[in-house]
Amino acid sequence: MVAGTLAAGSPAIGAGAEATPSGGGTSEYLVFYAPGGEAAALDAIRAGGGTAGAVDGKLGYVLARGPRTGFAERLGTSPSIAGVTADRRIGSATALTSQDAAAPAERTAPSTALSAAGTAGGSAAEAQAVSAGATVAGHGDPLSGRQWDMKMIGATAGGSYAKARGTKKVLVGIIDTGVDGRHPDIAPNFNRALSRNFVVDHPKDSKGKTLDGPCEHKGCKDPADEDDEGHGTHVASTIGSPLNGIGVAGVAPGVSLVNIRAGTDSGFFFLKPVLDALTYAGDAGIDVVNMSFFVDPWTFNCAHNPSDSRAEQLQQAGIITGVQRALDYARARGVTLITALGNGSTDLGEPTTDKDSPGYPAGSERERTIDNSCVNVPAESRGVISVSAVGPSKRKAWYSDYGTEQTDLSAPGGDPSDAGTSLKGTAREILAAAPASALRKQKLIDASGKPVGSSVVRDCHRGKCAYYQYLSGTSMASPHAAGVAAILVARFGKPGKGGLLLSPAKVEKLLYATATHTGCPSSGSTTYTVSEETHVCEGSSAKNGFYGHGLVDAERAATTKG
Template sequence: MSVSRRGGSRGTAVLGAVAVVAAAALATGVASADASTTGASSTYLVVYKEKTSTSGAGSAVAAAGGQVVATYAPISVVVARSASPDFAAKMRRATGVEGAVATTRFASAVDGGAVSADTAAATQTTANVAGLPGLNDSLSGLQWDMTQIKVGEAHAISTGDPSILVGDIDTGLDYTHPDLAPNVDSAASANCVSGAPVPGAVAAADDNGHGTHTAGTIAAAANGIGIVGVAPSVKIAGIKAGNADGFFFPEAVVCSFMWAADHGVDVTNNSYFADPWLFNCRNDAEQRAIWTAERRAIKYAQNKGVLVVAAAGNQADDLSHPTQDATSPDDTNPVLRTISNACAVVPTEVPGVVGVSATGNKQMKSFYSSYGISAVDVAAPGGDSILQLTPAAPNGRVLSTWPAALLTVTCLPARRLVDASGATYCYQQGTSMASPHAAGVAALIASVTGDTGGALAADLQRATNPIACPADISPYAFFPGVDDGAAQRCQGGRGQNGWFGAGEVDALKAVG
């Protein structure tokens, strides 16, 4: 999300007692009315019992007054559309169906991270800036994040193998950007927004900016232009699940993982939270149907050897000890509700998913980053514009690629950068920025070991530098959890704790 409250960027939110504004890096999403109650056509997830055949779904959906959009037989899930207000009720009575729910109200938003408000400052145009060891592109001198995790040193050994494919499940990517074009795999890219994949990089073009930013961190080419990604020689697929407003609807999330599983993707980056419910609770029928479908899709991808890497979120919440959810549903009007460990964040808390917290340039946990002893596996640079300003990171944020057409639309003025070639970039912060660093390191590991899935996840956790819980957490006193209002706390030892997991990722260890 890394740009809104979870990992991406949408609207404004208040983080903590001091009312730090979570600036909108993207256009504010406007929620539509629930079509299932207005008579307009709505999209539905129809979830059959696990391992039940969906061969009769077409007839059942038609009989209930709908049309099939896509059938995902391996996970017994169907995406349908209908204008009938009782479509879901009819489908729930169909043979083999476990649940059916309209998804119109159920979107998640990318979250670029809690950020302080930017003022004035026009777009900056810069000539080449001094590079860093092993990083020689024109803006490499601004990439404190890459220096911190030893990317330059790693590139002396490996820049990644072109046979490795990273699927960036996000808002798409700018396949024409000069730092991304050399590495985009168009055949493996798709637009999943409708719930049915539309193949090709053109279809998956980014109309938001968030996906282009995360893609650049993963695989921006080492071509002398702009920045360098963690794994600049691997291939990247844009799998568009988020729309222009940064909303990720459940049918798009399901479609994306099924596409990744069946198109040779080795690693997926997921900088968002799925479903409008930050915490998905098993005792709620609507939430259960949606997260059952999403979790099945993730498991299907994992069974095909896909490593799923996901942002922990930007709520400063302890995901391992949830008590309240004040964020959901984030596409309409959030309602405060009491929750427990029966509720979980998707995809971060799905078994086998590598959860990533964010660090800044002082290698402290970022003030906004969510955490949890059972949820965070590794940490990576995501930026911190309040607690971790340094000479190397004067604004605390991470620089990466941004679509030229959106630079003055979805990137705030003080964050814009145009290098001497005319290529466009934007500074952002959030766990959305941390997750692609970890995904890029995983791609480097896969390049040198050939490992996949669970073995690759274990490799990634070993390719880290452990960071102990800080003795003094007073700097975080002003940033309690957004949802429960509780003071931040760090549990665990140096080798595994709730703030940093096994530690901050290290690209040199990944290839050494």
């Protein structure tokens, strides 16, 4: 038995294991105990036929090994137990491919996009500047003409960049699949010293199927400056790609980007790395964290759903409890928490059916009836700022979740189906940095390095080339809000541990105050119909289910008096 506090990243029984809580043998579990219930939880673990490992006193859980059958149910009879979750895959990133991001009725239609040398909505002179890799006067970096998203929120050379770009003292953590710290449009702002990787890649899943692919490094643990999936690099770029004459610029091009990796190469997340990442953010003095992922295998986590088994209820209770404790830990230490709302095209305030859970192992999904007591984590967890996505016309993206209780802010996330704009196809999505290795693995660039298709752009400058990718999703929306939060911390924060310190409550207040109030569509309470499903917007222009407190505004954040 190991007692005391488990430091983030310390080795422990079953950390990151691909356990399956069914069948014979044993499995690893995270056993969350009620406040003051550590001793009773250890007794319950032993009485249930299990063995206790490390104890995390910060978040209140025990790493334990126990039988795959009946162990969780036996623990659940103890009042000291708040949840029991197998230490296994629990999440996935919330980015959509170009094809996925199109509305259902439009997914088979071919998309029209600009060539790699063109500039969306720009002039011939701007297109020439793009190919030359030069900064276009008044337009930021060479590919800034394609960044309709930055124009929408005033993050431009003529807007927020001229007034506030953030500072290296502001530490923005990206809890994601990793960050390519060597990408030319990431490297100048990448904080290698503080970056961490809390996951071990898994070549195959529990059924022997390819998962993360071959291990590239000893021990299957990538360095903290790699991103084999690409999702985290795209997010980091939107937040803080520098103004450096290459490619694009982020919302806050002067901040420090810290990779706090909790997702595997395949884009999925384990519970313990997520908990470790949030704990590390609090301990390391990170100012703002972006969480563009959702916790799985349950799209909606229900602690008391009668259609679930007792073991499933305990598993979901463990996810809700564990993530909430980690969020509380980080927020209490000054971390502002920004999260993607989700891509389920669902009113999170009135969910009725969950057809996608449990999402792992593959094929385990079943349809179950749910209600508003079931929550999407972390989007509906306490203390987080949840962001919905809009397309280039400012219409709520068709895929974006929404809800009067759940939506706090909105931001550009891209929407290829948004017809209310002159942009076409992929140009309606969000362009940001992408690792060449990930694009090559996805066959989006060929052996010579030439982009394949319109979703990837190559920008070359002084003999070096960098890649950028169009993506859509609430994953792409939340980093815009994180960038605006970083601007506010830079302007109003005081020196603190690691970086600057501005209370999350103050950042939240300023984000809401500087957002542009956006009312429900004038055509009525509905915005459009998606696959025979009508999305209903409820609330006032000051706060509603589509836009929350409004559309984030970098220029207003750069000029507000606080």
